[in-house]
Amino acid sequence: SYELTQPPSVSVSPGQTARITCSADELPKQYAYWYQQKPGQAPILVIYKDTERPSGIPERFSGSSSGTTVTLTISGVQAEDEADYYCQSADSSGTYVVFGGGTKLTVL
Amino acid sequence: QVQLVESGGGLVKPGGSLRLSCAASGFTFSDYYMSWIRQAPGKGLEWVSYIGEGGSPIYFADSVKGRSTVSRDNAKNSLFLHMSSLRADDTAVYYCARASFGTYFQFDSWGQGTLVTVSS
Numbered sequence: 001s002y003e004l005t006q007p008p009s010v011s012v013s014p015g016q017t018a019r020i021t022c023s024a025d026e027l028p029k030q031y032a033y034w035y036q037q038k039p040g041q042a043p044i045l046v047i048y049k050d051t052e053r054p055s056g057i058p059e060r061f062s063g064s065s066s067g068t069t070v071t072l073t074i075s076g077v078q079a080e081d082e083a084d085y086y087c088q089s090a091d092s093s094g095t096y097v098v099f100g101g102g103t104k105l106t107v108l
Numbered sequence: 109q110v111q112l113v114e115s116g117g118g119l120v121k122p123g124g125s126l127r128l129s130c131a132a133s134g135f136t137f138s139d140y141y142m143s144w145i146r147q148a149p150g151k152g153l154e155w156v157s158y159i160g161e162g163g164s165p166i167y168f169a170d171s172v173k174g175r176s177t178v179s180r181d182n183a184k185n186s187l188f189l190h191m192s193s194l195r196a197d198d199t200a201v202y203y204c205a206r207a208s209f210g211t212y213f214q215f216d217s218w219g220q221g222t223l224v225t226v227s228s
Contacts, residue, residue: 097155
C-alpha cells in the first residue's frame, strides 16, 4: 500500500524556521497537500498543490517539492503554530487518498 | 459560510452497523466531491471514502472496503456513510470533508466530526 513518511516530531524556538518533510516514491506523480490540526479541532488546509497557500493562511506557511519529497516550511514560527501537521496525496491513478502519519510541531 | 455537520456517532457493539450523516450548507453541494475521513483516538488521519458530485465515482480505503457504502442526497444537501461488521479498530472520530471545486481530494472544508466507539 502507498505510504507517506513524515517525521513524528519537530521542535523549534519561536521565530525560527520549521521544516516538515513528507516522502514517498509516487509524490512526483500527484500533488501534495498539508493540513494543520490543533487539539480537539478539525484539520485546516494550509498548503495545496505542493506550493499554493489558501486565502487566510499566513504568508509564513510555504510548501516546496523536490523529487520524492515535499516540504512544509513555517518561517518565523509563532506559539500558535504548535499543532499536528499532516501531508496528504493520492496514488498515481488518483483513486486512493493517503495521509502521512503526522508530525507534531512543538514550539519551545 | 461553508458548514458541515456530522451526526450518527455513538457506541456500537462489535459486529454491529452504523449510519453516519453529514449535513452541508453554505455552498452548492451538488457541485463538489465529498469524502469521509476518520481519526482513531490519539492517531493520525485516515481517508475512508469519496463520492463524486452526482454519486459516482465511489472509492473506499482497503480497511473498510466490502463492508461500507457511501451515498449522497443532493436534493437534501446530505452525505451518508453506512458501515457494517464493525470492529474495535473502527473506533474513531469520523469527519466529512469537502474537496475544493474541480478536485477530488483537496479538502478545503471539514466538519467537527462525530465519534464512533466500537465496544462491547
